[in-house]
Amino acid sequence: MHNFITYYIGTGFWGSLVSSILPLVYIMPYALVTMWLELKISAHMQDRLGPMRTGRWHGWAQPLADVTKLLQKEDIIPAAADKVLYLLAPALVFIGSYAAYAAIPFSPAYIGADINLGIFYIVAVSAIVVLGILMAGWSSNNKWSLLGAMRTAAQLVSYEIPSSLAILAVVMVVGSFNLNDVCSAQSGWFWNWFVFGKFPFLFITFIIYFIASLAETNRAPFDIPEAESELVAGYHTEYSGMRFAFFYLAEYANMFVVAAVAAVLFFGGWNSPFGAYLSGPVWGAFWLISKGMVLVFIQIWLRWTLPRFRVDQLMYLSWKILTPFALLNIFAVGLWVVLRG
Amino acid sequence: MSPVYRYFRNIGKGFWTILIGMRITMKHLFTPAVTIQYPDARMSIPERGRNRLYVNMDDCIGCNQCGMACPVDCISIETAKSLPTEDLGVTSTGQKKRLWVTKFDIDFAKCCYCGLCVPPCPTECIYMTDVYEFSEYDRSNLNYSFITLSPEEVTSKVEQAKAAEREAAAKKAAAAAAAAAQRAAQAQAPAAPAGQDQAPTSPVQQKPAEPPRPAPTGTPETKPSAPQTTPAPAPENPTPDKPDTQDKTNPKDSSD
Numbered sequence: 001m002h003n004f005i006t007y008y009i010g011t012g013f014w015g016s017l018v019s020s021i022l023p024l025v026y027i028m029p030y031a032l033v034t035m036w037l038e039l040k041i042s043a044h045m046q047d048r049l050g051p052m053r054t055g056r057w058h059g060w061a062q063p064l065a066d067v068t069k070l071l072q073k074e075d076i077i078p079a080a081a082d083k084v085l086y087l088l089a090p091a092l093v094f095i096g097s098y099a100a101y102a103a104i105p106f107s108p109a110y111i112g113a114d115i116n117l118g119i120f121y122i123v124a125v126s127a128i129v130v131l132g133i134l135m136a137g138w139s140s141n142n143k144w145s146l147l148g149a150m151r152t153a154a155q156l157v158s159y160e161i162p163s164s165l166a167i168l169a170v171v172m173v174v175g176s177f178n179l180n181d182v183c184s185a186q187s188g189w190f191w192n193w194f195v196f197g198k199f200p201f202l203f204i205t206f207i208i209y210f211i212a213s214l215a216e217t218n219r220a221p222f223d224i225p226e227a228e229s230e231l232v233a234g235y236h237t238e239y240s241g242m243r244f245a246f247f248y249l250a251e252y253a254n255m256f257v258v259a260a261v262a263a264v265l266f267f268g269g270w271n272s273p274f275g276a277y278l279s280g281p282v283w284g285a286f287w288l289i290s291k292g293m294v295l296v297f298i299q300i301w302l303r304w305t306l307p308r309f310r311v312d313q314l315m316y317l318s319w320k321i322l323t324p325f326a327l328l329n330i331f332a333v334g335l336w337v338v339l340r341g
Numbered sequence: 342m343s344p345v346y347r348y349f350r351n352i353g354k355g356f357w358t359i360l361i362g363m364r365i366t367m368k369h370l371f372t373p374a375v376t377i378q379y380p381d382a383r384m385s386i387p388e389r390g391r392n393r394l395y396v397n398m399d400d401c402i403g404c405n406q407c408g409m410a411c412p413v414d415c416i417s418i419e420t421a422k423s424l425p426t427e428d429l430g431v432t433s434t435g436q437k438k439r440l441w442v443t444k445f446d447i448d449f450a451k452c453c454y455c456g457l458c459v460p461p462c463p464t465e466c467i468y469m470t471d472v473y474e475f476s477e478y479d480r481s482n483l484n485y486s487f488i489t490l491s492p493e494e495v496t497s498k499v500e501q502a503k504a505a506e507r508e509a510a511a512k513k514a515a516a517a518a519a520a521a522a523q524r525a526a527q528a529q530a531p532a533a534p535a536g537q538d539q540a541p542t543s544p545v546q547q548k549p550a551e552p553p554r555p556a557p558t559g560t561p562e563t564k565p566s567a568p569q570t571t572p573a574p575a576p577e578n579p580t581p582d583k584p585d586t587q588d589k590t591n592p593k594d595s596s597d
Contacts, residue, residue: 045366049376305362321352 004109004281019112023101026289031252034293035063038300045304073241078141081238085139090239090246092132097253099125104260105180107270107284118179119167122261123160126216129254130156133218133225136247137235148234151311152225155215158318159222163212165326169205169333170194170265179261183269190273195266201333206266208326213258214299215318217251221306224314259295260288267291391454392473394447396487400432400466403440407458407467415451416458419444421502432464441498442488449475450483 005022009015036051039062043050051059077086100122102112115121130153137149171177173194174185186193194202215222226234236247263269268291270284278287309317342350377384386392403420420440423429429438458467477483490498 041370044370044372044374047369047372047375049374049378052378301363301366302359305366306359320348 003111003114020102022110023098023104023106023112026106027098027101027249027253027256030256030289031249032063032067034252034255034296034300035066035248036060037297038303039063041297041300042304045301067245070241070245073244075241075243076238078238080141082139082141085135086238087243089132089136089139090243090250092135093129094132094246094250094253096126096128096130096132097250097257099128100257100261101253103179104257104288105183105264105269106288107281108180108183109281110285111180114180115178117177119171119182119261119265120177122179122257123164123167126254126257127156127160129216129250132250133235136239140235140238142238144232144237145235148225148227148231148237151231152218152235154311155218155222155225155314155318158315159212159215159322162208162318162322162326163216165323165330166205166209166212167261167265169202169326169330172330172334172337173202179264179269182264183271186268187271189275190268193266193268193271201329201336202266204325204329205333206262208322208329209265210262210295210298211317212322213262214302215314217254217258217299219251219255219299220303221309222314223303223308224311227308255296255299256292259292259299262295263288263291386471386473389469390471390473391456391469393449393470393475394452394458394467395470395472396445396447397466397468398442398445398487398489400434400464401442401445401487402432402436402438402464403442403445404463406461406463410457410461412455412457413451413453415448415453417444417446417448418442421498422505423498424501424505432466434464436464441490441495441502443490443495443499445487446484447487448484450480 003019005019006015009018036059040050040058051062053059054065055061077083102125103115103118103121105111105118111118113121133152133156134149137145137147137152140146170182174182176182176185190196195206196203218225225231226236231237236244239247268287270288272279272283272287403418405418405420408414408416408418419442421443423439423441429441431437454469456469459465459469475483488495
């Protein structure tokens with residue numbers, strides 16, 4: 001039983017529908033909470049307080065107010081924009097990050113699509129985001145948008161390589177692309193997790209994957225696609241209202257995707273850190289989400305620590321540091337797997 | 342330094358500095374914020390902060406020195422002479438009050454909060470308070486009136502001063518006429534020149550009564566003479582020139 005919904009309702013229309021909507025039920029509150037966390041964490045890291053009034057208790061309702069405001073805003077389409085692409089782009093960006101949730105094993109009893117090529121599917125489907133961003137930048141008919149979109153394409157394509165190579169190292173160790181199998185391979189106590197396994201190669205793999213995934217979420221220090229100080233807002237400069245909210249939501253959804261993939265690949269996924277203790281379908285979801293949230297916190301932490309990369313530094317990091325190291329790493333892990341099993 | 346060494350050193354340095362940066366931000370995450378939640382909590386005002394002015398009318402003698410010190414003319418004062426029978430009391434510094442202050446307006450829309458009006462005051466009745474929140478929707482609401490007299494009292498005091506003035510003028514004229522008549526009687530001259538003498542004397546007599554109300558007269562001659570004509574305005578500093586007041590502020594500020 002890998003998906004309790006299709007197990008109980010069946011794989012018909014309703015079962016598939018409920019099963020595919022379930023991640024959305026998670027994403028919405030997650031995005032609101034993370035938006036609030038980001039406001040508060042960034043504020044406190046700068047010795048400020050952040051929102052304090054909305055909702056009385058430490059501004060907890062600030063994201064709700066923001067979303068409500070965005071819902072009410074006028075949906076502006078620039079006169080010179082390519083309307084079809086312009087309207088399609090935000091949806092495509094969100095689809096790209098949302099589709100990845102299908103293959104994330106939230107718990108032993110829930111994985112949207114238990115496919116054999118789970119991690120490969122996630123990597124492939126995340127590439128749709130690039131397409132959406134390029135569409136947004138091109139169709140806006142705005143120089144900032146176009147520059148941002150071009151930077152995004154360059155950045156995402158460059159960083160797909162080290163991140164895919166890092167994923168491949170784990171896949172070699174497990175011998176399966178299925179993320180449930182990856183989780184099962186790390187069962188037991190937390191020292192069975194792959195971050196600690198085959199030291200130090202899989203730890204290096206984790207670092208490479210994490211850096212590359214930061215770049216894939218377009219967040220600082222890799223936020224040159226939407227660099228405020230240079231490009232206004234990059235590819236979503238012209239978007240307003242609900243369509244802008246879609247980009248925002250997609251960014252936060254994407255943050256969790258890469259964090260969840262990292263949690264599954266390196267931190268045991270839905271496995272409890274304490275062996276059989278506190279494990280089970282519901283605890284599985286708890287552990288995966290907590291591990292993902294810790295990694296999301298590290299993403300936020302890094303964002304408010306580091307300044308933005310320059311474009312050449314970005315390319316240097318990807319092609320001259322991460323990719324060679326990932327290749328060497330794959331070689332080392334492969335040797336280890338062949339020699340020691 | 343070989344390029345290989347530099348390459349690895351760069352990577353190592355990059356990781357190390359990122360960890361240092363992360364340690365700093367983590368430390369600041371738990372540092373108390375410097376934000377003051379303004380309407381709930383307020384910063385304390387500096388001891389010599391310049392905010393809204395206040396005039397203690399019990400001590401005001403209506404000398405208009407603050408109004409003359411004001412660089413933007415936001416203080417407008419009008420006074421009326423009291424009758425000899427009226428006792429206005431004394432100020433807390435022991436000076437006798439001789440004028441009814443019928444108008445003491447400070448327009449805070451004009452005020453530039455320079456504080457130049459404070460040191461010239463002989464009785465220290467105009468001073469800065471720590472009130473800084475007095476925004477208004479209408480600019481005219483920023484014109485504050487400090488007088489303690491009611492509008493009826495103001496009109497009655499002004500009328501009374503005018504009546505006293507007229508009476509005094511009439512008395513003087515009568516005295517002058519009597520004197521002239523006496524002179525005429527003594528010199529055996531015709532009475533007509535005495536009538537001509539009478540005409541110039543009356544404006545001369547009225548003049549000293551007018552300076553305390555600078556607005557209606559407004560002549561440059563009467564204004565500077567106003568403090569001299571008022572009774573005992575500033576014993577230690579009778580000339581309220583601008584450079585003088587500035588000289589006075591500096592030692593006072595530094596001594597505080």
